[in-house]
Amino acid sequence: MAFILSAIPALRGSDIVAILLFIFVVRLINNTRNRVHTTKLQGPPSESFFVGLFPAIAGLDEPLIAFEKWAKRYGTVFSFPMGLGRQDIIIWDIKAVAHILARDTFIYQQSNFARVFLDNMFGKAILSVENDDHRRHRKALTPAFSNAAIRGYISIFNDSAEKLRTTWDAILDSGADTIEVQQWMNRLALENLGIAGFGHHFGALSSPDTNIKPDIMEVFDSFETPQKSSFLSRVFFFLGPMFPVLLKLPTQNTLIMRRLKYSMKGIADNLLDTTKREMKIDSEGLGGEKGIEDKSIIGLLIKAERSSGGLTMTSEEVLGQNTIFFAGYDTTSTTLTWALIELSRHPEVQETLREELHQLGGDITWEQITGGLPYLDAVTQEVLRMHLPIDNLLREDDIIPLSKPIHTSSGSLVSELVVAKGQAIHIPIGFINNSEEIWGPDVKEFKPERWLKPKDTLTSAAQTIQGHHHIMTFSDGPRFCLGRHFALANFKVSFLFLILVFG
Numbered sequence: 001m002a003f004i005l006s007a008i009p010a011l012r013g014s015d016i017v018a019i020l021l022f023i024f025v026v027r028l029i030n031n032t033r034n035r036v037h038t039t040k041l042q043g044p045p046s047e048s049f050f051v052g053l054f055p056a057i058a059g060l061d062e063p064l065i066a067f068e069k070w071a072k073r074y075g076t077v078f079s080f081p082m083g084l085g086r087q088d089i090i091i092w093d094i095k096a097v098a099h100i101l102a103r104d105t106f107i108y109q110q111s112n113f114a115r116v117f118l119d120n121m122f123g124k125a126i127l128s129v130e131n132d133d134h135r136r137h138r139k140a141l142t143p144a145f146s147n148a149a150i151r152g153y154i155s156i157f158n159d160s161a162e163k164l165r166t167t168w169d170a171i172l173d174s175g176a177d178t179i180e181v182q183q184w185m186n187r188l189a190l191e192n193l194g195i196a197g198f199g200h201h202f203g204a205l206s207s208p209d210t211n212i213k214p215d216i217m218e219v220f221d222s223f224e225t226p227q228k229s230s231f232l233s234r235v236f237f238f239l240g241p242m243f244p245v246l247l248k249l250p251t252q253n254t255l256i257m258r259r260l261k262y263s264m265k266g267i268a269d270n271l272l273d274t275t276k277r278e279m280k281i282d283s284e285g286l287g288g289e290k291g292i293e294d295k296s297i298i299g300l301l302i303k304a305e306r307s308s309g310g311l312t313m314t315s316e317e318v319l320g321q322n323t324i325f326f327a328g329y330d331t332t333s334t335t336l337t338w339a340l341i342e343l344s345r346h347p348e349v350q351e352t353l354r355e356e357l358h359q360l361g362g363d364i365t366w367e368q369i370t371g372g373l374p375y376l377d378a379v380t381q382e383v384l385r386m387h388l389p390i391d392n393l394l395r396e397d398d399i400i401p402l403s404k405p406i407h408t409s410s411g412s413l414v415s416e417l418v419v420a421k422g423q424a425i426h427i428p429i430g431f432i433n434n435s436e437e438i439w440g441p442d443v444k445e446f447k448p449e450r451w452l453k454p455k456d457t458l459t460s461a462a463q464t465i466q467g468h469h470h471i472m473t474f475s476d477g478p479r480f481c482l483g484r485h486f487a488l489a490n491f492k493v494s495f496l497f498l499i500l501v502f503g
Contacts, residue, residue, distance in 0.1 A: 039418045040409040041089065043079035044070055052081035067431045075406050077417060080426070088424040089417075092432050094464050095403035096417065100425065101477035102466070138482060144300040145482055150489050151366045153196045157490055158363045160191045161497035163205040168502070170208040181340060183210055185333040190217060192490055193328045199296035200270075216263045297486075328483065332490055338387035339379070339495055342446050349448060350499070353379060357500055369492040378448035380492060384473045385439075386446060388430040403464075429472040438462055 046052045057063055057080075067090075070078060076093035091097060143149065164184060171179055187204040194202040202214040343350040356375045360368065369376070400417040408414055419425065436443045438461040442450075455463065458470060467476045474481035481487070 038087075038089075038420045038423050039414060041077060041079040041087075041417075042074045042407060042409050043081070043087070043090075044074070046081035046083075048083070049085065050083055052083040052086070054082050064430055064434065067428050071431065071435070071437075076404070077402065077406050079409075082424075086424075088426055089419065090426050090428060091400070091417075092428055092435065093402050093404070093406075094432075094438065094461060096400045097427055097432070097472070098464070098466050098476070099400055100398070100427065101475060101479070134478075140301055141297075141482055144297040145486055147366075147485070149297075149300060150486050153486065154364065154366050154369075154489065154493060156196045157192055157493035158497070160188055160195070160205065161494055161501075163191065164188050165497070165501050167205050167208050174208070180210065182333070182337050185336045185340075186217070186329070187213075188336070188494055189329050189333040189490075190214065192332070192494070195296065196486075196490075197297045197328070199299050216260070328487060328490070332487060332494075335383060335387065335491055336494055336498075339383045339491075340498065342379075342383060342386075343499075346446055349379065349446070353499060357496065360496070360500065364493050364496050366489075369489060369496070373496075374452060375448065376492060376496065378451035380488065380495075381451045381469050381471065382446055382448045385433045385471045388433055388473055427472075429475070432465070432472050438465075 044053060047056060057066060070090070071092065077089065077091050077096065079087040080090050082088050091100070164187075168179060168184070190202050190204040194200045194204070202216065204214055204217065343353070353375055356373055371377075398419055400419065402415055402417060405413040405415045406417075432438060434443055438459065440459050440462075450458070451469070455470070462470050465472060467480075468474045468484060474484040
């Protein structure tokens, strides 16, 4: 790829135009082939042959509202125009979703756009690799997410929560009337993931001054702060799904992603050097004190690698696993923030939760968060159902069974969906978790009590969902979220501490 890009300046303008035209024609042919070999579906009309509805949906603050409108009009499966004749498929039929997510990763894979995007941000890691590489990464990471490993992280979560308490007390003692909760939830997530994930202290909770922040938080803030992208950045982002090579170019967005990658590289290199030194000490029989990185996710991963007789993981491969860090940072802080918002909206839920928490004493334990607090579990499930941190999954390829027949664009009824190889399929998980057709008329209400009843009291449609506690937040099948128990433990300990201390 570097050779191709370096050769571009030597090409004449007419050569570049010819190359782009050739790529355009190939894409157009592939999109046409997909339409010919795929069941023709109903769906919202395209606004333009070149851009479809992509700009319209990308600019929505609440895309879930648009999905609800389209779902009512077009049903559980419909097409969505993306531009250049490309028609993506939106599926929220439960039987079809179960079929897709249960299939092997050889059959349903991420798009080239998603892989290039993730490669740019993280390198080769579990979120971007496929097939045997994906299985190998999952196998290597599994011990770090076992119950025994997560039990060891509980003390880290408790310590971080105590640091947050000290910092918030200092803010309140200074005379401040309010605390910007979202900022501090970000910092709490950063501290927990830094220590538990990489054995690294970011010091995100060490000062009550929000202007003092670790360098990596500046990078994360760049993703969250609305910015006016350059015209070229917007064009390349729009064309990315059709021409993934454009994501390699140094636009404003790709430069931000590289900053994140380089910020994490220093941490990964330091962890790898520390592990190598410990290996040398052990091999010389000198013993030595075990550092906190031994207990971290990446530390356990390296330890498992070297158990075969040597350290086979390169610094680049260690760096690639910072996908764990990125995936956990925003999702944990966002979920905590929404949980606190819902408690402020529903004081009766807060009161019931506090009554259950009166039995606690001292630090929060593994046993308490894994079954000893049923109302906490119910609140957690309801927050995860209503407020999904990450929304879309992208898959490709198959003949897909449907739970009920649908009307095609010609008006005929079909009970299965035929899709051509390379056809992009989107599963709107946030909409599935909030669909009235699946969950019933009270789907928009925050009701933890729904999870305290026997499971057979859920609607029949909800019972057929195979995901974690019948919600799709952690996906399902070969690509289910490997770190879901880690995420739940992190959330519950932090959430409980906030409720207990700041009542």
